[in-house]
Amino acid sequence: MRPRIPGGRTTVLAALLSLALAAPIAAAQAQGAPPHGSVAGAAPDAERPHQYEVTGPATAAARTALAATGASIDEVHARAVVITADRAQAAAVRRLGHTLRRLPDPPVAPPAAPGARAKDFPPGYTGYHTYAEATKEIDALVAKYPALLSKQVIGTSHEGRNLLALKLSKNVSKDENEPEVLFTAHQHAREHLTVEMALYLLNELTSKYGSDARVTKLLDSREIWIIPDLNPDGGAYDIASGNFRSWRKNRQPNQGTSQVGTDLNRNWDFKWGCCDGSSGNPADETYRGASAASAPEVQVVSKFVRSRIVGGTQQIKAAIDFHTYSELVLWPFGFTDDDTGPGMTQDEHDTFATIGKKMAATNGYTPEQSSDLYITDGAIDDYLWGDQRIFAYTFEMYPSSFGSGGFYPRDSVISKQTSRNREAVLQLLDLADCPYRAIGKQNQYCKGR
Structure with missing residues (x-):
């Protein structure tokens, strides 16, 4: 986060x-x-x-x-x-x-019965979905809305769990010439609210099609991709004992050490390990992995993103990667504190900032360039823009502070805190045909599209 x-x-x-x-x-x-x-x-x-x-x-x-x-x-x-x-x-x-x-550790669940093997969230958090529960809900939605929603298995995690990409569009079985938008969630294991965000979007966009004019128009003219769980192994490990382990990384062993896990959001193949924005020590929370895209989960999603290059043009035009916590809207770059670092023009920066601020005005988050906080390298939004020219944002969701629940807010907040991002998501979907409309330069950059 x-x-x-x-x-x-x-x-x-x-x-x-x-x-x-x-x-x-x-x-x-x-x-x-x-x-x-x-x-x-x-x-x-x-x-x-x-x-x-x-x-x-x-x-x-x-x-x-x-x-x-x-x-x-x-x-x-x-x-x-x-x-x-x-x-x-x-x-x-x-x-x-x-x-x-x-500071206090995460809440502790009551002792389990002798011999019981806990694999669920503790009391007060059972409204969150385990990997199996999320998969079941996704399958039910695909069955209910087959004309709007389809499911692809795009690869597997280190421990063999399926990584899913869900597509939403009016003619979901066809690959149409429409702008595409990508939403990803749960790179960091302990950030369980992000899976709920993905499930909210799946439910909201399918159930409101045909009754909500705005949602209907967007699904008629966009192809929306949702990858609801990039780190299912880490998420399962975080709750496997019946108590939260505050686990961040994936569950890939690090060769030659007893340490486990790579920080997926320091492993992307753009400016990987370039700028003191990650760690080379496998024991560290921000370990960047043995090499760029060495984590299988990053490999799978990178391959999927590249698969959306059709006729030499990346079809995905915008993206949001959901994290917790701190209530922020962030945009590239993280690897440099220059507003227009290598690979970004002033107009591109202004487009990022304008859209980011407008989205933040709808959910009350704080908008800023990632590196205004501290330097990171190998992050997904830097990769999506720097390598693929996708207007990519990071949303740090609820809460704003440790004192309000930190990584583990109670399940009673799920509905309010996921729907809180509805307007921001719809705004980004609306601008996906030409993000430069945000700064009034659509004729310069998008003429003829």
Whole structure:
């Protein structure tokens, strides 16, 4: 995920809440009690990653240095950052001169019956879909709306789970000459709300066709692709114990080490590992993998995106990759802090920014260029634009802060927080025929289309 920089009052409240939540943890540790969130039989507490509030980093450069420790930056305030880090990464952050305060671990479920093997979300979260439940719902929608929705298996994950691409369009069985838009979700395992976002779009766009004039017009004139789960292995692992593991990466072993997992959103084959925006250490949260697109899930989706080049032209014109949390709309580039870095003109930057700000005005998110927060490399939106010329955005969904649920908001928020993005999605779909309409230059760039 990526962080946000909220206003002063929100910052103070979030900081106070973080301090208040952290106090019981510190007290428990001082007394030798296991921290909230410890799981019997799990790895020793010191070996598991935890979230920390880090005071001090106040600039993009300072946050980039913080990310270089291999910790993931989860949230940013004016003078504080929330990170996920293991013991070694936390020590590296302290060596940078920062103060860390441990935050509570994810909620713990009641003990399971003896011999039971939990593979579902814990109580209070069962409204979220497991991989099997999501697949079942998708299959039911395909059966219900066969003229509008089709399913393709575009490949498999490391552990052999199917990676799906769902197509929505009026004549779904035909490959028509219509602008295409791609929505992807769940690159990071613990970001389960993004799968719900994908399912919401599938349900909303199919069920409203024929009754909602705007939805009908868009499905009549667009081809929409939804990849609802890029990281099913990591998602399953995150909940497999019956408690959240705060797992981020995929589940691909790293040869020559005991470490598991690659950060999929640092593994894309554009500016991979170029700019101190990822880690080369397999133990780190932001490990970029052994080579560009070394993760099977990234390979599958990259191949699918390239398959949409027809007659030498990429048919996908725009995209959103959904993440949590921090309530942000982000656009490329992440690998450079230049507004118009290599591979982007001023008009292209202005188009990105204008569309991003208009979408953010509908959902209340904060719009900004990715690198305004800190440098990342090998990210999907940089790849989609830099390699494929797709106007690609990252949405960091609800909540805005750790204090409001962080990576694990209760299932009661699903409906509100997915529908919150409806208007932004429809806006992007509408502009897909010529994104440059956003800056009034359609005649210059899209004439004759």
